[in-house]
Amino acid sequence: MSAPTTSFDLQSILDLLARHSGGALTASHRAEIERKLSAQLSYTPRVAIFGKTGAGKSSLMNALFGQRISAVSDVEACTRAVQTHQIRTARGSLELLDCPGVAESSQRDVEYATLYRDLLEGRDGGGGVDMILWVLKGDDRAFSADLDFFTRMVQPAMAQSLPILFVLNQVDKIEPFREWDEARCAPGARQQDNIEQKRTYVSQCFSVPPSLVVPVSAVEGYRLGVLMYEMVSRLRDDRVKVTLARTLNDEHKDDAVRDIEKKAWWGVLGSVVSAVVSSIPVLAGAWKVIKSVWKSFF
Ligand SMILES: Nc1nc2c(ncn2[C@@H]2O[C@H](COP(=O)(O)OP(=O)(O)OP(=O)(O)O)[C@@H](O)[C@H]2O)c(=O)[nH]1
Numbered sequence: 591m592s593a594p595t596t597s598f599d600l601q602s603i604l605d606l607l608a609r610h611s612g613g614a615l616t617a618s619h620r621a622e623i624e625r626k627l628s629a630q631l632s633y634t635p636r637v638a639i640f641g642k643t644g645a646g647k648s649s650l651m652n653a654l655f656g657q658r659i660s661a662v663s664d665v666e667a668c669t670r671a672v673q674t675h676q677i678r679t680a681r682g683s684l685e686l687l688d689c690p691g692v693a694e695s696s697q698r699d700v701e702y703a704t705l706y707r708d709l710l711e712g713r714d715g716g717g718g719v720d721m722i723l724w725v726l727k728g729d730d731r732a733f734s735a736d737l738d739f740f741t742r743m744v745q746p747a748m749a750q751s752l753p754i755l756f757v758l759n760q761v762d763k764i765e766p767f768r769e770w771d772e773a774r775c776a777p778g779a780r781q782q783d784n785i786e787q788k789r790t791y792v793s794q795c796f797s798v799p800p801s802l803v804v805p806v807s808a809v810e811g812y813r814l815g816v817l818m819y820e821m822v823s824r825l826r827d828d829r830v831k832v833t834l835a836r837t838l839n840d841e842h843k844d845d846a847v848r849d850i851e852k853k854a855w856w857g858v859l860g861s862v863v864s865a866v867v868s869s870i871p872v873l874a875g876a877w878k879v880i881k882s883v884w885k886s887f888f
């Protein structure tokens with residue numbers, strides 16, 4: 591048996607299954623598999639984005655999803671309530687929740703505590719969130735306001751398994767910022783050292799491993815592929831991995847992300863097909879063989 595030419599080609603995979611099961615795969619099995627797969631892949635992931643005003647939340651969303659999603663303000667705070675942005679692409683949809691409150695006066699503490707408890711526990715009618723991105727401004731000296739809001743308003747409502755990444759944005763502004771190499775779109779040597787130090791500092795502040803702190807520049811397009819990889823690889827559910835990966839901006843998406851997407855797609859397909867064929871021994875046997883051959887190619 592040869593490797594599937596494209597792992598996203600459902601019809602070729604079903605043809606293979608039909609051949610290897612001596613034609614036991616009927617039109618109605620095919621239709622059921624297609625229907626169930628499409629139901630799985632119509633899932634809309636929800637990503638909550640926190641960060642101080644001006645940290646670059648809107649700029650980051652625009653860069654990650656390749657669309658002008660929110661108004662980006664150069665001067666004033668332009669995000670005052672949780673704004674839900676629907677991203678729709680030909681391959682899927684996603685909800686971005688632009689979450690305010692970080693570093694605001696404590697007058698609204700009770701309001702925010704309730705808001706984020708409801709949001710994270712799925713009591714806002716949206717079914718919870720799949721991931722949190724916490725956007726920090728790279729050239730900020732201290733992150734006490736972020737840490738305070740995180741530990742008091744957000745962390746207590748987070749399920750332990752909810753993935754979170756701290757995105758150290760605007761690293762092109764980290765000193766010595768004149769070292770930023772426009773042509774390579776990368777930091778100079780001393781700037782790179784300082785970015786690493788800032789990363790360590792953030793990881794210590796928030797008591798998370800440095801791997802959860804991802805330095806990027808949304809405006810310069812620096813390391814957005816790495817951030818995409820960290821986002822997708824930290825999701826546990828294959829269905830969420832595929833659907834989230836599908837909405838990411840192709841301009842920054844690299845092969846590592848496409849690989850995860852491909853594997854996760856196979857994971858979703860695997861469970862759909864297994865559920866449909868499990869009670870038909872000849873089909874279940876053929877599917878087992880196809881799956882084991884496929885595994886050897888990844
Ligand atoms: N140099 C640089 N500027 C950035 C970067 N990301 C954002 N900015 C700028 O920072 C300013 C604020 O960015 P926004 O994306 O509006 O920030 P925000 O977090 O959405 O702010 P609010 O909507 O007010 O909460 C804008 O002038 C952006 O162009 C970056 O990576 N590098």
Ligand SMILES: [Mg+2]
Pocket residue numbers: 647648649660661662663668669688
């Ligand atoms: Mg904004």
